[in-house]
Amino acid sequence: MTQKIRVAVLYGGKSGEHEVSLQSAASVLRYLDRERFDVIPVSIDKTGLWQLNDLKTLEQTAGKALPILRDAAEVRLASQPDGRGSLIPVSGNAAPVRDIDVFFPVIHGPLCEDGATQGLLDLADVAYVGSGVLASAVSMDKDIAKRLAAYAGLPIAPYVALMRRDYERDAARCIETARQKLTLPVFVKPCNMGSSVGVHKVKSWDALKAALDDAFRYDLKILIEQGIDAREVEVAVLEDDPLFVSVASEINPDPRHEFYSYEAKYLDKDGASVDLPARIDEAAMARVRALAAQAFTVLECNGLARVDFFLDRKSGEFYFNEINTLPGFTSISMYPKMMEASGVPYGELLTRLVNLALGRHRQRHSLVRDYSN
Ligand SMILES: Nc1ncnc2c1ncn2[C@@H]1O[C@H](COP(=O)(O)OP(=O)(O)O)[C@@H](O)[C@H]1O
Ligand SMILES: [Mg+2]
Structure with missing residues (x-):
């Protein structure tokens, strides 16, 4: 029998989406093919500490969310000359875990999905699932991604990007710039967050300042964006040649919510309904899938991404809104659901992602890095 591929699943993470990750990781652990993969669960707590968790104990206790085990040993990541990774206990007498073929970051949000963790994995020269530093970082920044x-x-909604230092220097002038360029309603959003944290729908110019003050609590750069009377359409993309693009789905936030807010996403279990596939005509479906593939390519993503669009109810035009390089991954999250509806079941999706990670690492590893002799 050929040796199993050793996969370290990273979960938790030092971000506001820590809890979502615990749920995503429970599904990943359940569906990773044990015939092929030897699975090592590695939690990252809210302070950034990496800990080695015991798979057997997790499998006995895990429900919908993966816990971080109380006595899990703190570990640090180390590289091996053969391009694999090791996890070395920082103290105590737990044994190191060596020969890890691939890391699977099932973590979301800033520091997890924005290139920071990817940079750490690159420094250790190990294979990992998903986009590299560049695509992760530019995709997380809503301003740079849109640019x-x-x-x-790709069509995008008009917006104004504001730096906090400029706003602090002259708020009135910043507001005036937005008034010149945009019409009400506008959306104010932190540039690097997710889950609609700090997002405000602003219906009067008098209300803009309070929205900006709040959004600047979360980020040093924010967007003021043209509000669009829009349907929200998402597409899942999986790296392949050519790219594998799912059917699109539509999220319908319940009318009790002004938009797809944090409350609608996480607090209200009836906050939104989903149409999968989206109820759009064939031409619109083809258009949005082509735009999703284009976004994935332009931003130089690897592995997977969920691309979110606004469909303008009046003009019928699609606007690129954002791209998520490590989208929610619970078995009922949109990315796996769209893939499943397009013929790629959850377990197979994980296998393909691991293989893509290994292939990319092999290519990078074969590059000449030293031409002194
Ligand atoms: N320009 C806009 N026009 C209409 N609705 C918007 C606009 N921008 C954001 N929204 C609403 O706010 C939600 C969250 O904004 P989004 O840019 O997707 O940030 P996040 O990364 O937090 O999901 C969207 O799903 C949508 O409901
Ligand atoms: Mg969004």
Whole structure:
């Protein structure tokens, strides 16, 4: 029998989406093919500490969310000359785990999905699932992602990006710039957050300042964006040649919510309904899938991404809104559901992602890094 591929699943994470990750990771652990993979669960707590968790104990106790075990040993990541990774206990007498073939970050949000963790994994020269540092970082920054998308010809909603230092220097002038360029309603959002944290729908210019003050609590850069009377359509993309693009789905926030807010996403169990596939005509379906593939390519993503669009109810035009390089991954999350509806079941999806990670690492590893002799 060929040796199993050793996969370290990273879960938790030092971000506001820690709890979502615990749920995503419970599904990943359940569906990773044990015939092929030897699974090592590695939690990252809210302070950033990496800990080695015991798979057997987790499998006995895990419900919908993966716990971080109380007595899990703190570990640090180390590289091996053969391009694999090790997890070395920082203290105590737990044994190190060596020969890890691939890391699977099932973590979301800033520091997890924005290139920071990816950079750490690159420094250790190990294989990992998903996008590298560049695509992770530019995709997390809503301003830079939109600029690159627009540069490639993808339609985006008009917006103004504001730095906190400029706002602190002259708030009135910043507000005036937005008033000149945009019409009400506008959306104010932190540039690097997710889950609608700090997002405000602003219906009067008098209300703009309070929304900006709040959004600047979360980020040093924010967007004021043209509000669009829109349907929200999402597409899942999986790396392949050519790219594998799912059917699109539509999220319908319940009318009790002004938009797809944090409450609608997480607190209200009837906050939104989903149409999978989206109820759009064939031409619109083809258009949005092509735009999703284009966004994935333009931003140089690897592995997977969920691409979110607004469909303008009036013009019928799609606007690129954002791209998520490590989207929610519970078995009922949109990314796996869209893949499943398009013919790629959850377990197979995980296997393909691991294989893509190994392939990319092999290619990077074969590059000449030293031409002194
Ligand atoms: N320009 C806009 N027009 C209409 N609705 C918007 C706009 N921007 C954001 N929204 C609403 O706010 C939600 C969250 O905004 P989004 O940019 O997707 O940030 P997040 O990364 O937090 O999901 C969207 O799903 C949508 O409901
Ligand atoms: Mg969103």
